[in-house]
Each structure stands twice: as structure tokens, then as C-alpha cells.
Amino acid sequence: MKCDFADSLLQGYFDGELSGRRAAEFERHLRNCVHCATELVDLDLLRDRLQLGQLYEPATASLRRKINAPLHGIAIAPTTAASQPRLWHWLAAATALLFVAIVLGRVGPRLSNDDYQAELAGEIVDAHVRSLQPGPMAGIASDDERFVKGWLDGRAGFAVPVRDFANGGFALKGGRIDVIEGRAVAVLVYERNRRPISVFIWRTREPDTSARTGSRQGFQWVDWRKRKMEFCAVSDADPVDLEQLHQLIDSSA
Amino acid sequence: MSELGLEDRERFEQLVLPHVDAAFNLARWLLRGRTDAEDVAQEALLRACRFFRGFHGGDARAWLLQIVRNTCYTWLEKNRPLELSMEFDEELHLQTCATPETLAIAGDDRKRLTVALETLPPRFREVLVLRELEGCSYKEIAAITSIPIGTVMSSLSRARRQLYTALANSSQGACP
Numbered sequence: 001m002k003c004d005f006a007d008s009l010l011q012g013y014f015d016g017e018l019s020g021r022r023a024a025e026f027e028r029h030l031r032n033c034v035h036c037a038t039e040l041v042d043l044d045l046l047r048d049r050l051q052l053g054q055l056y057e058p059a060t061a062s063l064r065r066k067i068n069a070p071l072h073g074i075a076i077a078p079t080t081a082a083s084q085p086r087l088w089h090w091l092a093a094a095t096a097l098l099f100v101a102i103v104l105g106r107v108g109p110r111l112s113n114d115d116y117q118a119e120l121a122g123e124i125v126d127a128h129v130r131s132l133q134p135g136p137m138a139g140i141a142s143d144d145e146r147f148v149k150g151w152l153d154g155r156a157g158f159a160v161p162v163r164d165f166a167n168g169g170f171a172l173k174g175g176r177i178d179v180i181e182g183r184a185v186a187v188l189v190y191e192r193n194r195r196p197i198s199v200f201i202w203r204t205r206e207p208d209t210s211a212r213t214g215s216r217q218g219f220q221w222v223d224w225r226k227r228k229m230e231f232c233a234v235s236d237a238d239p240v241d242l243e244q245l246h247q248l249i250d251s252s253a
Numbered sequence: 254m255s256e257l258g259l260e261d262r263e264r265f266e267q268l269v270l271p272h273v274d275a276a277f278n279l280a281r282w283l284l285r286g287r288t289d290a291e292d293v294a295q296e297a298l299l300r301a302c303r304f305f306r307g308f309h310g311g312d313a314r315a316w317l318l319q320i321v322r323n324t325c326y327t328w329l330e331k332n333r334p335l336e337l338s339m340e341f342d343e344e345l346h347l348q349t350c351a352t353p354e355t356l357a358i359a360g361d362d363r364k365r366l367t368v369a370l371e372t373l374p375p376r377f378r379e380v381l382v383l384r385e386l387e388g389c390s391y392k393e394i395a396a397i398t399s400i401p402i403g404t405v406m407s408s409l410s411r412a413r414r415q416l417y418t419a420l421a422n423s424s425q426g427a428c429p
Contacts, residue, residue, distance in 0.1 A: 010410075011406050011407075011409050011410045011413075012391075012406055015384065015391065015409070017390065017391045017406070042417065043413060046413060046416065046417060046420075047385060049362070049366065049420075050366065050385045050386070051385075052362070053362055053363045053366040053367075054363060055363070055366060055367065055370070055386055056274075056278055056386045056387075057277065057278050057281045057282075057287070058274040058277065058278065059273045059274050059276070059277035059278075059294070060277065060287060060291055062291065063273070063277055063291045063294060063295060064273065066291075066295050067270075067273065067294075067295055067298050119323075126303075126304070126307070130303075130306070179299070179303070
């Protein structure tokens with residue numbers, strides 16, 4: 001026998017999630033409905049059995065060990081601009097994050113749907129915003145292409161195309177390593193009219209694409225793939241500027 | 254690179270780290286294994302650490318579990334895409350109920366419950382785990398899974414029915 005109350009109220013009543021009025025309504029119904037009464041007993045038995053089965057699995061000791069290291073490592077520097085970054089902390093964090101990236105074997109983003117792309121763009125914009133926070137930059141500040149490239153290549157694990165476009169109005173300011181979707185990515189920092197632009201670069205197996213653009217929280221982003229690398233430039237600069245930088249990078253890659 | 258200040262770090266340790274067990278438990282049940290759960294829970298905690306500045310109080314457990322859940326689904330999409338489209342198949346379950354393996358474990362109710370729970374599609378498994386093992390309210394489950402409260406209730410209803418069926422089949426020990 002099927003009871004209309006069963007689906008709409010029974011679960012809520014069993015879980016103690018009904019308001020007083022609704023619970024009273026259900027209890028009145030319960031006096032005359034064998035179906036719901038039986039179902040309620042079954043639900044109770046099932047819950048008891050799940051409790052007795054002790055299915056809850058607390059974190060393993062090795063997970064606790066692992067998270068303590070990188071979590072402390074991530075908290076690398078106080079946010080006051082006056083303090084110095086602690087190099088060993090940064091290295092510990094970078095190593096841990098690279099380890100995670102390697103363990104998970106992440107090779108390329110799948111921009112197969114809008115949700116995923118929105119999430120990815122969100123992470124990249126967040127990463128750009130974090131880089132704007134006051135405090136020492138966990139990276140290298142230099143306008144020397146070769147120096148920045150040398151620093152990034154070893155940490156990113158691939159040959160990062162580093163070019164200074166100061167002549168084109170985009171001065172190279174440095175580079176850093178960030179983590180997007182659990183994978184270490186190289187970030188080039190440019191400056192245009194005193195506004196910073198982050199260009200995130202990582203390896204991908206996906207085919208080349210033309211530029212896709214979007215905006216989020218007041219920041220613009222443009223994303224494209226070329227020669228097994230994905231680029232995503234983010235800034236609050238004029239979208240025209242981003243497009244210009246995209247052209248410069250694209251033609252030099 | 255994300256940098257938590259001393260104050261943020263202390264807050265993170267106070268608010269988020271107490272829920273490491275909850276994070277691992279959810280990942281273990283969504284991924285159906287400890288080894289994968291360890292990796293994914295670790296990644297989720299790193300993400301939580303990086304996003305911590307965006308956490309402005311409220312339910313830290315729900316906030317962390319939301320990140321764990323998203324990280325698990327991303328991992329499943331990449332590594333086991335078929336599992337996400339899995340539907341509970343009563344027929345299939347009946348056909349396989351009498352294998353030597355299921356008969357061998359029939360004596361141990363914990364194992365039987367584990368197998369039964371793992372046959373449920375992830376979206377039903379997660380509401381059961383959150384409700385029955387983690388003790389979350391409907392509101393918390395809705396926040397963690399980003400589904401409306403009404404859907405939480407109907408998902409729980411279907412999940413319990415499916416679990417009940419799976420258990421009934423496995424306890425028979427042989428196909429009818």
C-alpha cells in the first residue's frame with residue numbers, strides 16, 4: 001500500500017526535521033496508517049544497524065601526518081608587508097603541493113562544460129586576487145626573462161615561455177608558482193598602466209583553442225591553448241589590454 | 254601563492270582542522286576506498302587552506318565538507334566518469350547476490366553494510382553518509398551538496414529504500 005504522506009513527511013518526521021505543526025499533523029495521520037507506522041519501524045531498524053555497524057571512518061594516521069606538514073607549510077608568511085618571507089616554509093609548501101599534483105596525476109583541465117570552466121576561472125581569479133594581497137610575494141621579482149624563466153622552469157616542471165613585452169607596454173615584473181585545481185602552475189606577472197596582470201600557464205593535452213573571455217568579481221580573464229599549453233590572463237585592466245597581451249604572447253609562443 | 258597570516262593560521266587550525274575526520278569519512282565513502290580518500294582529502298584540505306580567507310564564519314564543518322565533496326566529484330569525473338552516471342540496479346544486485354564473495358561476507362554485518370552502501374549511486378550514498386554517519390541536519394546537507402532541502406528529503410527517502418533493498422538481497426545469501 002502506498003501512502004501519500006510517506007514521501008513528503010515521513011522522512012522529515014523520522015529525522016526530526018518537521019516543524020511542530022507539521023509533526024503534529026503527521027502524528028495524527030500515523031494513528032491510522034499502518035504503512036507509515038511500519039515504514040517508521042523499518043527506518044529505525046536501519047538506523048540502528050548503521051550505528052551498530054560502526055561505519056564511520058576517522059582520518060588515518062598517515063593523512064594526519066601529511067596534512068600537518070603542508071598546512072603549516074602553506075601558512076608561509078605573515079601578511080604585513082614589512083616582514084620577510086621564510087624561504088624554507090615556502091619551499092615546504094611548494095614541495096607538498098607539487099607532490100599532491102603529481103600524486104593525483106593531473107595532466108590537463110577538462111573544460112567540458114560551463115560549470116567546470118566557471119570553477120576554473122573562479123580559482124584563477126581568486127589566485128590573482130590573493131597575489132594582490134599585501135605581503136611578500138612568494139615568487140621572484142625580476143624583469144630579466146632568463147632569470148625568471150630559470151626560476152620558474154625548475155619549479156613548474158616544464159619549459160615556461162617567458163617574454164618581456166616592455167616595448168609593447170607590458171613590463172615583465174616577475175613570476176611565481178601557484179596551484180590551480182590541485183596542480184602547480186607557472187604565473188607570469190606583467191604591469192600595464194600600473195595595473196598588475198597575472199598570466200597562468202600550465203601544460204595540457206587538449207587541442208589548441210582561440211581565446212575565450214569572461215569576467216568575475218570585477219576581473220577580466222582571457223583563456224587560450226596553444227602548443228600543449230594553456231594560458232589564462234587575469235586582470236582588472238581594460239579587456240582591450242588583455243586581448244593585446246594575448247596577441248603578444250600568442251605571436252611569440 | 255596563498256599565504257595565511259599567523260592569526261588566520263590559528264583560526265584555520267581551530268575551526269577547520271577538528272573536522273579532518275569528517276573530511277576523510279566523506280571522501281572514503283564517496284570514493285569507496287581509503288587510499289584515494291587520503292589523497293583527495295589532503296587536496297581538499299589544501300584547497301580549504303587556500304580559500305580560507307573567503308570563509309567568514311558560520312559552519313566550518315559544512316564549509317569544509319562542501320570543498321571535500323567538490324574535490325571528490327572532480328576526482329571521480331577524471332578517474333571514474335562512469336560511476337557518476339551509475340544508477341541503482343536492483344536486477345543486477347539480485348543477480349550478483351549469491352556469488353561466493355557475497356556469501357563469504359554474509360556473516361559480517363559491517364562488511365555487508367559497507368558493500369550495500371557502496372552499491373548506491375554517489376548522490377544517494379552521500380546524503381546517507383552525511384545524515385546517518387555524520388549526523389548533519391537537512392540544512393547542512395543542503396549547504397554541503399548544493400541541493401534544495403526538499404530534494405535532500407526525497408534523496409534520503411530513495412537512498413534509504415535502495416539501501417534497504419540492497420541489504421535485504423545480500424542477507425538472503427542466495428538468489429530467490
